[in-house]
Amino acid sequence: MKVVLENLTKKFPNRNKKEHGEVTAVDNFNFEIPDGKLIGLLGPSGCGKSTTLNLICGLQKPTAGKIYFGEDDVTDLPVENRGVGLVFQNYALYPHLTVRQNIRFPLENLRGKDKMTNDEMNAKALEIAKLVQIDGLMDRKPSELSGGQQQRVAIARALVKMPRVLLLDEPLSNLDARLRLQTREEIRRIQHETGITTVFVTHDQDEAMSISDMIVVMKDGVVQQIGKPQQVYDDPVNLFVAKFLGTPPINVFRGVVRGGKLYIGDAAVLDVSGAEDREVWVGIRPEGFIPAADGALVCKLSGVEVMGRDISIVSAHADSENEVIRSIVSAENAVDITAASVHFSLKPNKVFLFDRADETRIPVSAQ
Ligand code: ADP
Ligand code: MG
Numbered sequence: 001m002k003v004v005l006e007n008l009t010k011k012f013p014n015r016n017k018k019e020h021g022e023v024t025a026v027d028n029f030n031f032e033i034p035d036g037k038l039i040g041l042l043g044p045s046g047c048g049k050s051t052t053l054n055l056i057c058g059l060q061k062p063t064a065g066k067i068y069f070g071e072d073d074v075t076d077l078p079v080e081n082r083g084v085g086l087v088f089q090n091y092a093l094y095p096h097l098t099v100r101q102n103i104r105f106p107l108e109n110l111r112g113k114d115k116m117t118n119d120e121m122n123a124k125a126l127e128i129a130k131l132v133q134i135d136g137l138m139d140r141k142p143s144e145l146s147g148g149q150q151q152r153v154a155i156a157r158a159l160v161k162m163p164r165v166l167l168l169d170e171p172l173s174n175l176d177a178r179l180r181l182q183t184r185e186e187i188r189r190i191q192h193e194t195g196i197t198t199v200f201v202t203h204d205q206d207e208a209m210s211i212s213d214m215i216v217v218m219k220d221g222v223v224q225q226i227g228k229p230q231q232v233y234d235d236p237v238n239l240f241v242a243k244f245l246g247t248p249p250i251n252v253f254r255g256v257v258r259g260g261k262l263y264i265g266d267a268a269v270l271d272v273s274g275a276e277d278r279e280v281w282v283g284i285r286p287e288g289f290i291p292a293a294d295g296a297l298v299c300k301l302s303g304v305e306v307m308g309r310d311i312s313i314v315s316a317h318a319d320s321e322n323e324v325i326r327s328i329v330s331a332e333n334a335v336d337i338t339a340a341s342v343h344f345s346l347k348p349n350k351v352f353l354f355d356r357a358d359e360t361r362i363p364v365s366a367q
Helices: 049-057 098-108 118-131 147-159 176-192 204-213 231-235 239-244
Strands: 003-013 024-034 038-040 064-069 082-085 165-169 197-202 214-219 220-228 251-258 260-266 267-271 276-284 288-291 298-305 312-315 324-328 341-346 351-355
Touching: 003 049, 003 324, 024 049, 024 220, 038 049, 038 204, 049 165, 049 197, 064 231, 082 147, 098 118, 118 147, 118 176, 147 165, 147 176, 147 267, 165 176, 176 204, 176 239, 197 204, 214 231, 220 231, 220 239, 220 341, 239 276, 239 351, 251 324, 260 276, 267 298, 288 324, 312 341
Parallel strands: 038 197, 038 214, 082 165, 165 197
Antiparallel strands: 003 024, 003 064, 214 220, 251 260, 251 276, 260 267, 276 351, 288 341, 298 312, 298 341, 312 324
């Protein structure tokens, strides 16, 4: 089931009474979510992710715009008639009910031709429990489960009516690091097996990048960029997106374009033919640095961290916005850790230029 968001906008009265006016939580969001895909909705806290999800499921009504499931206009449909499955950060299970009862709960309210017998509901609950691999825990209460198991029960409950769309709002945030990794892979598998169009909200770029078919990066209610994770990483439209994706984060320098060359300080670090003379922000991905004796970018060496296959060179530069510059290079590179400085040449496709004022990407013909 494709989901179409058309000029979707949500404004709230400002919570802070002293400030007048409105907060635009979601600002003219347009996107056709392809059928059967997993979309990662990504951005910092307060950027409008949850509001977008609440609009899609019907918990909130848009100020303007439309939502379609397939060809159906669902904008005015109440939540219970949209056929959505919802999973939130806090699992919100019924504590006095067993796993089986929690999972089958949504089926109990079915009426008319959809009404199910007790045996049918138990069979359906077991089928879904198998899918999320908690079928051995059916008679336990939520308090007898780990956080990861509780979240699986919540996912099973959201899936038991086979929703048209599955919506997950930071579903992994309450889990510890190891379980988070494991559960996100599980969500990916379950989504693949069911083929249900899914929107997954997270502030964690690593999480979104690793499981999404496409990511949507938001800031202050405004969609910044939509694309496949790798494509957005390789081709960010602005400095915000470039900084938001990637661990370690992108390194940002003050730079100047002059006569087709990019300068950081006095050093001409890259040919950028086609770019006009101007001041720029220079973003360099950690993997964009190549240690080289004749490299033009000279940084003050602070240390080297061995990470097995790779090493992380930690350095500093007067024109760097980041206090420390982190570059990741293959462990085969010999770096003299006793030296005062390290020289780098740069991989052109890992260097991005941005306007100093509005921070949009500046195209460079070499890239
Ligand atoms: P996210 O989920 O990305 O953290 P939200 O969608 O929850 O962001 O919030 C987006 C913006 O809308 C924030 O500025 C938030 O304070 C505001 N907001 C959200 N819900 C309400 C509400 N019910 N009333 C007033 N402002 C709200
Ligand atoms: Mg939220």
